[in-house]
Amino acid sequence: MFVQKCRKCSKNFRWTTIVTSLLKGLGHPIECLNCNTKYYMKMVYRVIITVLIPLPILFHNFLYEIFKSYSSLFYIIWIFIIIVLFPFFVRYDTKEI
Numbered sequence: 001m002f003v004q005k006c007r008k009c010s011k012n013f014r015w016t017t018i019v020t021s022l023l024k025g026l027g028h029p030i031e032c033l034n035c036n037t038k039y040y041m042k043m044v045y046r047v048i049i050t051v052l053i054p055l056p057i058l059f060h061n062f063l064y065e066i067f068k069s070y071s072s073l074f075y076i077i078w079i080f081i082i083i084v085l086f087p088f089f090v091r092y093d094t095k096e097i
């Protein structure tokens, strides 16, 4: 599990660079801090995160059964975990989608 490297200069992307771009929006490109090459999130990862983030809403009743009034806290933790871990899974491509 590692953060992607730049294809041109092999410098690792920073975790903070990816998280910042996630918060700005999925279509937001990231730039290699070393050689300024622009990267765009691959479509499959855009789909994955778009499905993962609202997922607990679909299981709202089930979560409420388990966590009761803490179910919204669970949702916040869920989003937090996704944002923390996603930079290790996500892959970017130099081609714009």
Ligand SMILES: [Zn+2]
Binding pocket: 006, 007, 008, 009, 010, 011, 032, 033, 034, 035, 036, 037
């Ligand atoms: Zn680079």
